[in-house]
């Protein structure tokens with residue numbers, strides 16, 4: 001697929017501000033006039049040429065390295081020129097303006113990468129990985145984005161697609177022989193093959209969900225009765241006094257956030273107003289916010305006082321949490337209760353961590369338990385940095401495959417038509433990830449979130 005853009009785009013590719021080096025990047029079908037106007041001589045492909053960058057009157061605007069990458073072996077697949085000069089905003093603006101005067105236009109955000117996609121240099125999931133790699137804030141996030149960028153995620157998607165296409169071809173072909181179809185389909189174990197596809201898809205979905213955590217982090221909400229030590233625990237986890245701690249119940253009203261990283265996984269810890277019946281209007285608003293935070297959270301830490309581990313109010317709070325929300329019970333203030341953090345029980349759905357938010361004893365156990373509870377421990381090495389869009393597409397594919405399978409038990413002739421239709425839907429949904437079938441508006445949406453120059 002060769003997409004020929006007719007115009008030349010240019011942008012400053014390095015971040016704004018002052019730096020040792022600043023790069024203006026230019027891409028288009030024919031850069032002859034730009035090279036001639038700025039460099040004044042032809043460039044050897046992919047060789048660094050030390051040169052002045054010249055303005056309209058021949059005066060040097062800057063000097064640096066010019067690099068020419070002829071199509072199609074360039075980032076965009078078009079002819080690309082990189083002018084690597086000095087990293088000052090004013091000098092870069094002059095060089096960029098010179099490119100515009102010579103016929104280029106200012107690139108839109110993500111337009112270089114969009115051209116790379118349209119020219120078949122990378123697929124859509126890889127294009128998104130470019131943006132994710134740039135915005136990754138942790139080492140684990142970078143590794144996961146890079147795996148997408150080099151196409152590992154796309155290869156897994158493509159391999160599932162290939163198996164799906166094969167199944168579709170088989171079923172569509174069988175439909176042309178209505179006499180034989182049912183027996184045929186049974187003999188070929190289509191149901192078994194759909195089942196295998198679903199397993200492959202589930203595995204990919206699991207690893208992709210995990211990868212998303214690496215990029216965006218996990219929302220962990222601290223909840224419990226007033227005064228059990230939620231704010232103290234936030235401060236202890238974050239390592240600084242973020243939230244106000246007092247012996248007065250009802251101190252925390254606004255949800256307070258602190259971000260930390262455990263083993264490369266970003267966690268956003270949210271301290272909330274303690275849950276109790278209150279006649280104080282401000283506290284009531286705070287408690288309403290607590291419930292709103294619980295709705296958005298990936299996991300809850302139910303903080304309790306270790307001196308009263310069987311408090312009825314704690315059980316009532318836990319019972320009001322959404323049943324699907326993963327949680328850990330924290331028994332705080334063990335320094336006052338006279339118990340040991342070794343009492344912690346990390347197994348099972350009722351995992352309990354005994355700690356002291358004040359002294360810090362047992363808090364490391366909590367860090368580990370959080371990662372384990374969200375399954376982040378075993379997966380950090382083969383995850384993919386999936387976006388919401390990918391997760392939705394994978395989930396939609398899975399739903400269609402489940403319906404396709406359901407139509408096969410038993411495989412009657414009309415049901416086979418329905419099965420074929422569901423497989424077609426699954427194919428569409430899965431194809432969206434790498435952009436095999438992608439509507440233009442989706443492309444606009446994806447690339448507009450890039451920075452200019454990418």
Ligand SMILES: Nc1nc2c(ncn2[C@@H]2O[C@H](COP(=O)(O)OP(=O)(O)O)[C@@H](O)[C@H]2O)c(=O)[nH]1
Nearest residue numbers: 227228229230231232245246247333356357358
């Ligand atoms: N001794 C001791 N006191 C604690 C501990 N955690 C919290 N506190 C105290 O308990 C009171 C309430 O703590 P705070 O963090 O404000 O509780 P919150 O209302 O749940 O946010 C404060 O006086 C804290 O110093 C702990 O582990 N040990």
Ligand SMILES: [Mg+2]
Nearest residue numbers: 230231251252
């Ligand atoms: Mg508090």
